[in-house]
Amino acid sequence: MDNSDKSPGLGIRDRRADALGDLKALPDEILCAILEFLSPRDLARLACVSSVMYILCNEEPLWMGISLKRVNGSFQYKGSWKKTMLHLEHLLGEYEEPFRKSLCFDGFNSLFLYRRFYRCHTTLDTFSFDDGNVEKKEISLEDFSLNYDGKKPVLLTGLADTWSARNTWTIDQLVTKYGDIAFKISQRSPGKMKMKFKDYVSYMNIQHDEDPLYVFDDKFGEVAPDLLKDYSVPLLFQEDLFDVLDRDNRPPFRWLIIGPERSGASWHVDPALTSAWNTLLCGRKRWALYPPGRVPLGVTVNVNDEDGDVHVETPSSLQWWLDFYPLLPDEDKPIERTQLPGETIFVPSGWWHCVLNLETTIAVTQNFVNPKNFEFVCLDMAPGYRHKGVVRAGLLALDGDSLEDIERDTLSDKNSLSYPDLTRKEKRVRIHETGENQNHEGTDRVSSKSYDLWKHGFSYDIDFLSTFLDRERDHYSSPWSSGNCIGQREMRQWLSKLWIAKPAMRELIWKGACLALHADKWLECLTKICAFHNLPFPCDDERLPVGTGSNPVYLLADCAVKIFVEGGLETALYGLGAELEFYELLCEVSSPLKNHIPDVLASGIIFFENESYHIVPWDGKGLPCVIAKCNLVSDAWVDSEFPFNVWSKKLFEYRRCRISTSESASSANSRICPYIITKRCKGKIFAQLRDTLSLEDALNLASFLGEQLHNLHLLPCPPLNNLNFLDGVHKVNLPLVSDCLEDVPHKPNVPAEWEIFVRVLGRRKKDVKSRLNMWGDPIPNTLIEKVDEYIPNDFFANLLDLYEDADCLTKVNKPWSWIHSDIMDDNVHMEPSNLIGDGSINGYAVHKKGSWSPSHILDFSDLSIGDPIYDLIPIYLDIFRGDSHLLKQLLESYKLPLVRGMLRGKTVESSNELDRISYRAM
Structure with a gap:
């Protein structure tokens, strides 16, 4: 411990310099940030170094941050975050000090620590807030649709008057009924946290945290289904276009929200630019909102320029209200409102909002997609980064060159604003740093000027925003933002289902598909292919790609057209080249597998040149000029009959494992695409029938897959030079x-x-x-x-x-053999049994009317050469869903041994786990 003390005649001596040594040069906020990287044991040791280190190492916010980094699952709060951390590390008994009081030291002052302490212990019951300037009214569906939906927020009354939740959703009643239910907890931590509700209420009653934990659970309807009976979606918000998706595939859309005073949601825009409604059942909430593109003071928007993922750095809700709100001139203040029990607030698409709980609150909220925000949701899903930055940060997201044109028409003083640099990885739109020492005058100036730019130049209009899309990035081949609320497969499935289920909305759906899928580009390619091969042009039902795969596939009257784009041009050429080589081999050896693969009608290359599309036929042999110019084929394979054959494909895959994400993404910008046309199969894919098949049909499918896998693996491998x-x-x-x-x-x-x-x-x-x-x-x-x-x-x-x-x-x-490597539920086709005829298929009788029989295996673009057991993995996991009876049926139909020659010179009873087939498969 240091020896800082009082100096006679000079009052209290500042102990910081002696207690910190060379570290005194660092401000307290930096020291506290560094301490969060230490382990609990190291913090305990460091606390013994000096009085100031003792103070810094025993701060509750420090231990809260460290504890939340360790939590992954359920946990209990032990009265303080330091004790909670010791409990998580199983060290509570080892470091328990029941009779020792905390040490106190004079001679040390820290404005940073004082402000944080104040935020942890302040109460909000005396905060003075007026009603605010968000409109409050009862409203009809027609009035809402005409004047508010997709336009501006509104506070609605009367929507929850008939809910039983108005009387039953109190803390005491919920603890009585759901005390042992574990709900998800929201906080800024990497792990997923849950607490039993009774434990959470205990925490809520004794905590003194600046940014308290709060219940934010999107699965509350699954863990406590009776809660769903206590409320109903108001009529104004019942249309939700995500409803066409299965529950497992649709993004999270409803949340139970419970939190104490000082808790709340910091500044954000709702995911996927959806709209939301939030009904308060207990307590009071203070809302602040800014229109789209108007980044709040103190907030930083980060946009990754590889996939467009958007990350927002923002102070806590309480800190923003205390430290930033007072700095705003009247013209830059947000739209505000205090929400009371029974009231519902509507937040339109793209609006920034921040919520502060003034007392313990209970609320329910749902996000939704309807015709008013559908195009914005599709825009947000589209690949690229520039448009996502513009949506969140407005014109501040643009680099200087792009911004000058707009500024020239909107502001005469364009040099008064400072724009951040566009780095290779990330665009950081910083309005102001969130540090404690702020230049108030500079803040006011920057905030006011940026607000002027927003008022005069930015427009939350879909036609305006879509001009910032990167048209060179295709939905099918560009990296997908990890922040998107649904994945690429689900997005394609969603649009396909909407196209079929809501024909009256097809004009709107088409606009959204053009934003998210570049559907207009692929339709133009398709019409060129149809004209070149004298195929019928697609009808209205056939304008959108089908399926969930990573390449556009179109089902026409009698054929299927697949355009290869996944992974860029080189990947596409190897995919089609190996597939065409495989089809020729099937014909040469007259394999029975040929009867269960769609016939190939044509294949070729479509490319964009001189402002129009052109086509050259290509059967996989030789090098068309348009491909030869790209210099993609190694000299070792240029004279091969199939230059993009399966062996050269393997070399390409080995080489590709060294390519970074950005390099591989850049290869996806080609305007050259291979394509293949196959005969269309009748019936449906297995994915559409899974839940309707009988056990007899499922066993028949397993037998079919076993027999066809056997035929596949018996094919001779192409010669290797x-x-x-x-x-x-x-x-x-x-x-x-x-x-x-x-x-x-x-x-x-x-x-x-x-x-x-x-x-x-x-x-x-x-x-x-x-x-x-x-x-x-x-x-x-x-x-x-x-x-x-x-x-x-x-x-x-x-x-x-x-x-x-x-x-x-x-x-x-170890055997080499052809492997499909992607036999999943969307690559197996089935036909009604009456199309097959009565009798027996693969040893199983097919005579029930309404049953389905497997007919074809689809999509051989992922063909490779490898271990036959590899083909079992997707079948067992995706098609059979781990059903061992179906796997047994497949193996019996396959006619073992599956792994030929694998046990050469070894007994089946070998004790070495590395000799077991199951281990090698793993």
Whole structure:
């Protein structure tokens, strides 16, 4: 402990300099931010260094931040955040100090700590707020649609008068009925938190946090379904276009919100530019709102320029009201309103809003998509970043060149504003830093001028905003923003379902599809393809791509047209090239599999040149001039019959594993697209029939898949020119020292195709945890942490099983075969059984009227050469959903052994787990 004390005659001596040493140069807010990176044990040790460190290391906000970083799941609050942290680390008994009081020191003052302490302990019951300037009224559906929906906020009365929740949603009654139910908790932390409601209420009653935890649960209807009976969606908001999606596929849309005073939602725009209504059942809320594109003072908008993900840095709701609101001149203040129990506030699409709970509140809210905001939702889903920054931050999101044209027409003093730089990765639209020491005069000037720019130049108009779309980025081939409320597959499915379910809205749906899918571009390509091959032009029902795949697919009267765009031009060429090579092989060997693959009617390349589209036929053989100019084929394969064959595709895949996301994204901007036309199958895909099939139909499907997989895996592999392949391996030039491949030894006696495969595996093993974490929810953290246990250290020894043949040549005791690699529920086609005829298929009788029989396997663009067991994984997980009876039926139909030659020289009862098929599949 330092020896700072009082100096006679000089009053209290400032102990900061002696207590911090060289660290005294850092402001307190920086020191506190650094401390959050330390472990609890290190904080305990550091607290013993000096009096000031003792103060800093025992601050409750510090321990709250550290605790929330550790929480992932359910937890209990133990009276203080330090005790909660020790409990989470199982250290509570070890560091318990029941008889020792906290130490107090004079001679240390910190404005930063004082302000934070004040925010933690202030009460809001004496805050003076007037009613505000958001209109308050009872309203008809016609009035709402005409004057408010999609235009401006309004506070509505009378909508919840008949709800039982008006009387039953009190803290005491909810604790009695739902006390043991765990609800999701919202806070700024990376983990997912839950608390039993009775534990949350205990926390709520004793906490002194600046930004308290609050219940914000989008699954409350699933964990406590009776809550859904206590309210009903008001008539004004009942139209929701997301309703066409299954519950599992639609984005979160309703939330139970419970929080104490000082809690609330900091500044944000609702996800996907949806609109929202929020009904208060208990307590008082203070709302602040800004129109679209008007970034509030103190808020920073970050837009990732690779995928358009938008991240908002903002002070807590309480901090904004205390520290930033007083700085605003009257003309820059937000639209405000205090909401009382029974009142419903409507927040239109794109509006910034911030909510502060003035006392303990209970509310329910829902987001929705209707015709007034549908195009904005589609715009927000579209790939690219520029338009997303403009939507959130208005014209401040633009770089100087783009902004000058608009400024020239709106402001005479264009040099009075300062615009942030556009960096390679991220556009940061910063209105003001959120630090404690602020230049009030500068803040007022910047805020007022930016507001003037917004008033005169920015327009929340779909035609205006869509001009900022990056037309070179296609929905099908560009990175998808992780912040989007639904994934790419769900987005395509949503638009397809709307197109079928709501024909009266097709003009509006088409506009949205053009924003999100570039549907107009693909329709133009389709009409050119139809004209070139004398196919009927698409009717109105056929204008939108179908399915959820990553390439536009159109179903016409008698054929299906697929345009390859996923992954960019090179990926597309290898996908179609290998597929066409495969189809020719099927015809050569007269495989029975040919009867269960749609006939290929035509294929070619469509490209944009001289302001129009042109087409050249291509059967996978040779190099059309338009492709030859791109220099995509290695010299080792340029003279091959199929230059984009399956072996050259494998080399491309090995090479691609070294390409960064930005580099691979740039390759997707080509205006050249391969396409294929196949005969259209009758019936439906399995994904549409899954829930309606009988057990007999499901077993019949398993038998069909087993037999056709067997036919697929028996096909002879295309010949491999070892010299060409080795040359291709060398051109890949995977480094052995950088990129973490130094521990993968060179094996000169191993076949080239296996050596490069193992070397790439070694590289990918190094960052496997980070890549799995990027997948998000599907993979639990507990499994990710154990992933290394499933990966052998020596791939050569444990995966290849090398041996020498009679000629003393090194061989790998593992089969190569064609593999589909993507047999999932949307790639299996089924027909009504009466189209097949009565009798027996794959050993199972088909005679029930209304039953379905499998007929075709679709989409061979992901074809590869590899281990046959790989094809079982998507079938077992996606089609069978883990049903072992169906897997058994498939294996019996396949006619084992599935893995030929795998057990050479070994007994089936081998105790080595690496010899087991299940381990190798994992």
